[in-house]
Amino acid sequence: MMLKKMKPIFLFYTLFLGHLLVNDMKHFCTADLKRGYSLLQRGYRLEKHLITNLGGVSFLDCVEECLRRTRCLSVNYFQPAHFCEVNYKKKESLPDLYFAKGWYYSERDDWDKAIVGPCSNPNCQENEKCVPKALGAYTCEISDCGIPIIPMNKEGNAFGNIHDSDAIGIQRKMHFTCLDGYEKEGSEVFICQTNGVWKSDLKCNKKYQLPGCFVDDHNRVLESGPHSLQINGKSQCVSHCATLGSYRYFGLQVGTECFCGNEIKSTSQLAPPDDCKERTCFDNPDETCGGAWRIEVFLM
Structure with missing residues (x-):
């Protein structure tokens, strides 16, 4: 008896969910896919510009993932493994x-x-992705942390030591190291947190050439000083x-x-x-x- 009463309710929800599915598919079915397929570049891949990657997806799922991410400009797709790479750059040439x-x-612009x-x-x-909801609604969620800005002393510098698996997406990581002539302080690994902010303590401090450690006296080794600094x-x-x-x-x-x-x-x-x-x-x-009375002298 209970089953008979539940059937109309079950039928209603089945029809309702089916309507939503058809409504969502309608957008996909009316899209023009010809241009995108005609501009595919077979046998090529853009390396080391990942937002994220996905396994076990179709090529059109890969394209859709890119279109939903504001920062995405292109995709790589490996057909044998159904593997998708979503990129934050596109080829210049x-x-x-x-x-x-x-x-x-x-590329993103090739698709409807x-x-x-x-x-x-x-x-x-820019660092968000669109997540579709029922009845044509959507929400925006954090997608990535953007290109990392290296925190460093004002005379410091750094460059990427990017690995193949590095990506800027949430809970992904990037590798950076310091240029020649700079000393590394902290970790080279940047981690993208769920709030869209990179976690890192890398600093690149300039290496100063060391003329040497000298015995000082009242006739100073260097002409200007001593200058006492609050932080030396x-x-x-x-x-x-x-x-x-x-x-x-x-x-x-002497410390100060x-x-x-x-x-x-x-x-x-x-x-x-060691005296210095x-x-x-x-x-x-x-x-x-x-x-x-021991001064460590450096070349600027």
Whole structure:
């Protein structure tokens, strides 16, 4: 008896859900796919510009994933494994593409946006993706963390050491390292958090050429100083010297003192290098700043 009463309700929901499915499919079926297929580049792949990748999907699912992500500009698709790569860049010229058997390359602008129905013209931010809902509605969700900005000292620099699997999507990671002439501080791995913000502590600090550790006296090794800094260290002393003029050398001494100069006093005597490691820098314990009457001199 209960089953008979439930049948009309079950039929209603079946018809209702079927209507939604047909409504969603209507957008897909009315989309013009001819242009996209005609512009496919077979045997090519754009490398190392991933937002994310997906396995076990069709080629059109791959295209749809790109169209729903604001930042996506192209896709790679590996037919034998039904594997999709969603890219945040597109080729500037054909040599940008890597020849790879079994791969297909396609660009976002080649496809009719009607494929994604309510997501064909969403008001989502650059780092968001459109998620379609029932009755033509959609929501915007965080998709990626964008291209990482390397946090570093103002004289520092860095460049990507990007791995094949690196991507900017949520819970993905990127690898970066410092340029020659810079010291790495922290991890080279950047992790994209669920809030769309990169997690990293990488800094690139300039390596200063070391003329040596010198014995100092009242006839100073470097002509300008001592200057007492609230926070002492290589970058702090360099910055302070820059405010005083144009100097070739800077020096650190007794933890708190910074010196600047264009010449090293000709009568200066070299001291053992360890003599200049006696004192940590004032309010900067990660660096050493010379010793008592021992100045560590660097080339700017």
